Amino acid sequence: MSLDSLEKLFLEELKDIYNAEKQLTRALPRMAKAAESAELRQAFTSHLKETQGQIQRLERVFKELGQAVRGKKCKAMEGLIEEGKEMMEEDGEPQVMDAALIGAAQKVEHYEIAAYGCLSTYAELLGYSSSAQLLRQNLQEEEAADKKLNALAEGGINESAAMAGAGQEEEKD
Numbered sequence: 001m002s003l004d005s006l007e008k009l010f011l012e013e014l015k016d017i018y019n020a021e022k023q024l025t026r027a028l029p030r031m032a033k034a035a036e037s038a039e040l041r042q043a044f045t046s047h048l049k050e051t052q053g054q055i056q057r058l059e060r061v062f063k064e065l066g067q068a069v070r071g072k073k074c075k076a077m078e079g080l081i082e083e084g085k086e087m088m089e090e091d092g093e094p095q096v097m098d099a100a101l102i103g104a105a106q107k108v109e110h111y112e113i114a115a116y117g118c119l120s121t122y123a124e125l126l127g128y129s130s131s132a133q134l135l136r137q138n139l140q141e142e143e144a145a146d147k148k149l150n151a152l153a154e155g156g157i158n159e160s161a162a163m164a165g166a167g168q169e170e171e172k173d
């Protein structure tokens with residue numbers, strides 16, 4: 001495959017994010033299960049539903065382009081998920097784990113935001129305005145998911161994690 005046109009780059013990146021989203025539908029239930037905070041668990045569960053909708057939008061984009069629906073392994077998402085998995089295998093304070101889960105999830109969201117930012121711009125430039133709109137919808141959902149995670153972190157989860165650590169230090173004395 002040679003990247004001799006923006007059209008080809010667009011299709012390659014589309015296959016990448018399609019596979020990345022598929023990987024996420026397998027990872028999000030594990031993250032929900034690992035979350036201690038009910039709100040965080042709910043955030044993962046509702047983003048799983050959104051992710052399934054995003055996959056359907058991507059399938060529409062493939063169809064609009066007259067291309068077969070096909071992914072190509074996203075090594076970046078594989079790595080991000082793998083790091084999250086390693087972290088979940090550690091034992092520790094549930095509150096600290098929640099802070100870690102939020103951080104891992106935000107890394108994923110930022111990757112997706114970058115991917116959909118590029119994809120929607122390419123689609124627009126290539127004249128696929130209906131596809132561009134679908135991709136922008138995915139972009140907006142990822143941005144909202146990231147903001148939601150931020151709000152949860154700043155709304156108490158990070159503070160609880162900080163207190164859990166402080167408690168442990170006291171015990172050592």
Ligand code: FE
Pocket residue numbers: 021024051054112142
């Ligand atoms: Fe997504």
Ligand code: ZN
Pocket residue numbers: 016017020074075076077
């Ligand atoms: Zn990727």
Ligand code: FE
Pocket residue numbers: 016074075076077
């Ligand atoms: Fe990638």
Ligand code: FE
Pocket residue numbers: 047108109112141142145
């Ligand atoms: Fe997402």
